[in-house]
Amino acid sequence: MTSLQWRSSDTFLISACLLGVNCRYDGQSKSYPPLYGLIKHLRLVPVCPEQLGGLPTPRRPAEIKGGDGLAVLLGRAQVLNNQGEDVSEAFIRGAREVLKLAQTLKIRGAILKSRSPSCGLDPLGVTAAALRQAGFKVYEF
Structure with missing residues (x-):
């Protein structure tokens, strides 16, 4: 985990599930209360890339096959759900x-x-890869 660096006027995107939003594939959150304190100091914009991509919640679990998120963006790998779709x-x-x-x-x-x-960063997920490729700092929790 990389140390988070910020100023009080900064805006960060944050995985909505980390803030308690039930948007994960299983319809649950992955609430991480130590991050809640950041709400007092930063502007946080919750996002769920899978929902923004049009997938429902809940949805079938998926994983990257044949590479990482950057390979998916380049058309060299796929994201397959547990039914092979x-x-x-x-x-x-x-x-x-x-x-x-x-x-x-x-x-x-x-x-x-x-x-x-x-x-994710390890392995590198599709959204994390897109943000990194565009020059944004990405932290994971």
Whole structure:
């Protein structure tokens, strides 16, 4: 985990599930209360790339096959759900929507959910890859 660097006027995107929003594939959140204190100091914009990409909640779990999130963006890997259905386009669409928000809001960085095919850094998820490729700092929790 990289140390979060910020100023009180900064805007960060944050995985909505980390703030208690029930948007994960299983319809649950992955609430991380230590992050709640940031609400007093930063502007946080909650996002769920998979929902922004058009996937429902709940939805079938998915993982990247054949590479990482950058490979998905380049068409060299796929995101497959547990039924073998290719949901890559929804993940790419969601990543693009998050990237639009990041650029429009001139964010300082993104605080994303670890071990997610969208948001994770290890392995690198689709949205995390899109944000990094555009030059944004990405942190995971």
